[in-house]
Amino acid sequence: DTAVSQTPKYLVTQMGNDKSIKCEQNLGHDTMYWYKQDSKKFLKIMFSYNNKELIINETVPNRFSPKSPDKAHLNLHINSLELGDSAVYFCASSQSGKSQYFGPGTRLTVL
């Protein structure tokens, strides 16, 4: 009965590689988000999609590209990974501006 799920939970990769993180929500929500939590636990919004359309695109490198195939999924693709991309990435969802529900996080380590 997981509400917001992400895969993988852990991702270790070399610099320069391309990787994807998947997110799915089964809550029927219309809005999904990606957040980055850095090593100091600071949490920052990266993207938000409402009904498959991008509504928030904060200042992130264009190596990061979100893809929303349908309302229940929002995937994050990262090209040419850099050391500074190491962080925990959280997916979240909400319905019509109500409270956000978070996924378990994906811990990305770039070597």
Add this chain to the structure above:
Amino acid sequence: AQRVTQPEKLLSVFKGAPVELKCNYSYSGSPELFWYVQYSRQRLQLLLRHISRESIKGFTADLNKGETSFHLKKPFAQEEDSAMYYCALGPSGSARQLTFGSGTQLTVLP
């Protein structure tokens, strides 16, 4: 611009003592405030939303528009309250663009 300030990065209290986690905000419109909690290596969970005026796990928070604050309080802290707490701000009626504070790591000592 909207901004959330949590002045304490770390806070330690003894079990049974009262605890207050501070949150101040800056926003020109009508805000909606939230508290989220993240237990060790787990996902963020919504703890409180100011419009619902609930008490969850013994925690309460009151929006003070005059002082632009939304401090989180609990009269008797428990060891299981040890976690990272985030205050968040969004435009009224919309949680689509939440701005999070930098978080306060609460440790409740036995």
